[in-house]
Amino acid sequence: MNIEIYNTKTGRKSPLVTLEEGKIKLYVCGITAYDYCHIGHARSALVFDLIVRYLRFRGYTVTFVRNFTDIDDKIIKRAQEQNTTCEELSQRFITMFHEDMASLGILPPSIEPKATEHLPEIIGLIEELIRKGLAYQVDADVYYRVTGFANYGALSGRNLEEMQAGARIAVNEKKEHPMDFALWKGSKPGEPTWESPWGPGRPGWHIECSAMSRKYLGNSFDIHGGGKDLIFPHHENEIAQSEGATGDEFVKYWVHHGFVTIKDEKMSKSLGNFLTIREVIAQFAPEALRLFIFSTHYRNPLDYSETALLDAVAGLNRLYTCLAEIEQLPATGNDQAASAISKADREKIETLGERFLKAMDNDFNSAQALGHLFEGVKILNKIRQHLPGKPARLDLQLLKQGAKTIREMAEALGLLSQEPTLYLQKEQEKILKTLSVTPEEIEKFITARTMAREEKNWALADEIRDQLLNQGIDLKDGPTGTTWQVKLP
RNA sequence: GGCGGCGUAGCCAAGUGGUAAGGCAGUGGUCUGCAAAACCAUUAUUCAGCGGUUCAAAUCCGCUCGCCGCCUCCA
Numbered sequence: 001m002n003i004e005i006y007n008t009k010t011g012r013k014s015p016l017v018t019l020e021e022g023k024i025k026l027y028v029c030g031i032t033a034y035d036y037c038h039i040g041h042a043r044s045a046l047v048f049d050l051i052v053r054y055l056r057f058r059g060y061t062v063t064f065v066r067n068f069t070d071i072d073d074k075i076i077k078r079a080q081e082q083n084t085t086c087e088e089l090s091q092r093f094i095t096m097f098h099e100d101m102a103s104l105g106i107l108p109p110s111i112e113p114k115a116t117e118h119l120p121e122i123i124g125l126i127e128e129l130i131r132k133g134l135a136y137q138v139d140a141d142v143y144y145r146v147t148g149f150a151n152y153g154a155l156s157g158r159n160l161e162e163m164q165a166g167a168r169i170a171v172n173e174k175k176e177h178p179m180d181f182a183l184w185k186g187s188k189p190g191e192p193t194w195e196s197p198w199g200p201g202r203p204g205w206h207i208e209c210s211a212m213s214r215k216y217l218g219n220s221f222d223i224h225g226g227g228k229d230l231i232f233p234h235h236e237n238e239i240a241q242s243e244g245a246t247g248d249e250f251v252k253y254w255v256h257h258g259f260v261t262i263k264d265e266k267m268s269k270s271l272g273n274f275l276t277i278r279e280v281i282a283q284f285a286p287e288a289l290r291l292f293i294f295s296t297h298y299r300n301p302l303d304y305s306e307t308a309l310l311d312a313v314a315g316l317n318r319l320y321t322c323l324a325e326i327e328q329l330p331a332t333g334n335d336q337a338a339s340a341i342s343k344a345d346r347e348k349i350e351t352l353g354e355r356f357l358k359a360m361d362n363d364f365n366s367a368q369a370l371g372h373l374f375e376g377v378k379i380l381n382k383i384r385q386h387l388p389g390k391p392a393r394l395d396l397q398l399l400k401q402g403a404k405t406i407r408e409m410a411e412a413l414g415l416l417s418q419e420p421t422l423y424l425q426k427e428q429e430k431i432l433k434t435l436s437v438t439p440e441e442i443e444k445f446i447t448a449r450t451m452a453r454e455e456k457n458w459a460l461a462d463e464i465r466d467q468l469l470n471q472g473i474d475l476k477d478g479p480t481g482t483t484w485q486v487k488l489p
Numbered sequence: 490g491g492c493g494g495c496g497u498a499g500c501c502a503a504g505u506g507g508u509a510a511g512g513c514a515g516u517g518g519u520c521u522g523c524a525a526a527a528c529c530a531u532u533a534u535u536c537a538g539c540g541g542u543u544c545a546a547a548u549c550c551g552c553u554c555g556c557c558g559c560c561u562c563c564a
Contacts, residue, residue: 011493031564044564074562156559162491163560205562227564228494234563258494259564264557267564295512296502301495301557308501311513318512321527359503368503371511378511378529385519385528458522465524474525485526 003058003361005223006299008231008254009155013363018222019252024055024062025221027213027251029230030112032069033093034078037100038274039289039304040260040267044227046290047257047298049106050413051225054360057412065216066109067209068094070116071202076191086192087116100277104286105414111216115208119194122203122211125245126183126196134244138174140186140199146179149240155254156232181237183207206237210245213238219248225255228299257298264303275304285427287415288312294366294413315374317427319410322377324420325384326403333393340386341395345379349402352376356409366413376406428486435472435486442473446482449475 003016018024028048031041048066055062069075070090079089094114101108115122126142129135134148146152146160153159163179182204187193193200213221219242226235235254242250259266267274280289283306292312296302339346352372359368380402387395410416418426432439445464452460465475472487 029564032562038564040564042564047564072562157492158560229559229563231493232559233561257564259558261557266558269563299494300502303501305501307513311501314514315512325527365503368510371503374511381528382530453522456522462523469525476526477521477524483526487526 003055004363005253005255006363007252008256009251011157016253018060019220022060024060024223025217026052026062026064026223026225027209027217027221028064028066028109028224029209029226029234030066030068031093031097032072032074033090033097034072034075035093036276036278037097038260038267038276039280040227040274041097042100042104042277042280042289043260043293043302044257045101045104045106046293046414048225049104050294050298050366051223051255051364052107053414054364054412058357058361062110063217064109065111065113065213067212068097068112068114069205069208070094070114071192072205080190090114103281104277104289105417107414113212113216115203115212116192118208118212118215119203121215122207123184123194123196125207125211125214125241128245129183129241132244134240135183136176137198140184140201141174141182142184142198143175143180144183144237144240144244145176146181146240147177149244151243152179152240153236155236155239158232181206181233183241206234207241209234210238210241214242214246219246219250221251223253223255224251225257228256228258231256258301261301261303262305264301267304280309284309284313285316287418288316290414291316291370294415295370297363297365297367299363316415317424319373319377319406319416320418320420320423322381323403323407323416324424326380326399327420329384329387329396329399330391331396333396334390335393337388337390337392339392339394340388341383341398345383346398348379349376349398349405352402353405353409356405360412369409369413373406373410376402380406431472431486437468437471437473442468442484446475446484450482453477 004013005016006013026048028044031037048064052062052064068090071086075086075090079086082089126135129144130137130142133145135142135144153163160177160179184196184198184201184207185204186199186201192202194202213224224235224238231254239250261267262273262275265271265273288309289312292309293302295312295315355372356369359365359372362368380399383395383399407416445468449461449464452458452464468475468484469487474485474487476483476485
């Protein structure tokens with residue numbers, strides 16, 4: 001089995017062949033630190049968390065670099081508005097970002113470089129480009145000369161003529177070509193400044209990623225990722241800078257994920273339709289958000305809604321409930337009894353792992369992979385439900401093995417890592433806290449109801465039950481008495 | 490205007506040439522005094538529409554309609 005990856009550059013899926021046997025070098029464009037992260041950022045982080053976890057699960061050694069843009073126009077503007085420094089502002093939101101990532105269960109990258117800590121590398125790279133005739137200075141600015149790089153537009157499938165025809169950008173008279181972009185910007189008064197051969201200034205946006213990826217991963221590396229909106233101009237410009245300077249192929253596989261939408265529109269600040277990670281996880285468990293995001297293939301758009309998250313919570317409960325039920329099965333079974341499991345079901349469980357891997361190997365198709373897991377749950381539940389009083393040893397073995405496989409596979413996605421019974425208990429407690437009844441009160445109601453039931457006063461018994469149900473408590477009459485549980489969503 | 494993507498059941502979503510995974514909701518059932526919970530079963534002769542290629546198409550090709558994104562900062 002081999003992993004296939006969709007490459008934006010070729011527009012096709014192709015087998016993953018790494019530059020170095022068994023090793024993957026991965027660079028992902030991180031955030032510009034000037035505001036709270038929204039669920040679009042969460043998707044980005046989760047998608048690459050999935051890719052890193054899965055590649056490691058498949059045996060690769062992954063070096064994962066994700067940068068912070070901590071100097072840029074937006075940061076300068078926001079810092080001025082808040083009457084603070086760029087440094088303080090960006091550091092504050094980097095801290096917030098780390099908090100968000102921790103609560104989402106995102107594995108930390110191997111390296112998290114910041115633009116402002118790599119000025120020597122950035123300046124060096126710009127000098128290299130000037131030397132090669134791929135950049136030129138105008139006043140205090142330095143621009144990249146796009147006409148000097150033959151492949152400009154190859155990643156995004158455009159050419160310079162087309163881009164000019166539909167250009168919505170105001171032409172900057174200082175530039176040789178309208179598509180030339182800034183590598184270095186001379187600073188205006190009051191802005192953060194670094195010394196450079198072109199006078200005091202600061203780096204343009206794209207150059208930092210070229211400089212930092214080269215420093216930590218080399219001239220060529222395996223995978224570069226980000227949101228689809230970064231294809232142009234950001235990643236196009238990175239290629240021009242890096243390949244222009246080194247002459248080597250910059251990146252082998254370009255991986256871009258789709259957007260999170262709300263009511264089918266891209267989340268954006270201007271539309272005001274974005275939700276922060278904090279807002280969402282205040283309402284829903286991070287693991288449910290993870291399941292929700294992985295339930296669609298990473299390249300497709302994903303529409304956020306409360307209903308969709310509620311569905312994910314229900315799905316998570318289903319998975320954990322199945323695992324918890326199987327845990328409670330007896331450890332030993334009847335050696336004499338014949339298996340009560342059909343051949344088809346046995347096969348489905350036995351091939352679950354390989355079917356899961358096949359789906360994930362196919363461009364990280366987590367939606368399909370999760371489908372297999374849910375199918376496994378369905379079969380496991382069916383088998384367990386039909387288990388005789390003294391189940392066959394073989395059948396118990398299959399159930400336990402199936403549950404183990406489901407957990408192992410799910411953990412490769414960062415899911416189902418909690419103890420199933422503990423998870424369910426915690427969910428109960430969490431909801432119980434929001435209800436208006438206490439466990440003591442519930443017990444009192446149950447005692448009263450049991451008396452009513454003994455007197456066959458069904459009307460009163462049902463009234464008590466309905467009352468509790470209204471408050472979010474389900475009663476369950478069993479052979480050994482009445483138990484209760486919080487109604488899960 | 491240029492480039493790209495999408496349209497599969499009430500909703501969400503896989504499936505990219507061999508006869509429609511999975512989840513949520515609904516319905517029926519097991520259980521129960523009746524319920525609830527849990528579990529099981531079931532739910533698309535059909536994949537936006539119309540043509541074409543093929544023994545065979547949701548999958549390939551063409552056209553039409555609808556939605557979205559990029560081309561400016563953006564995950």
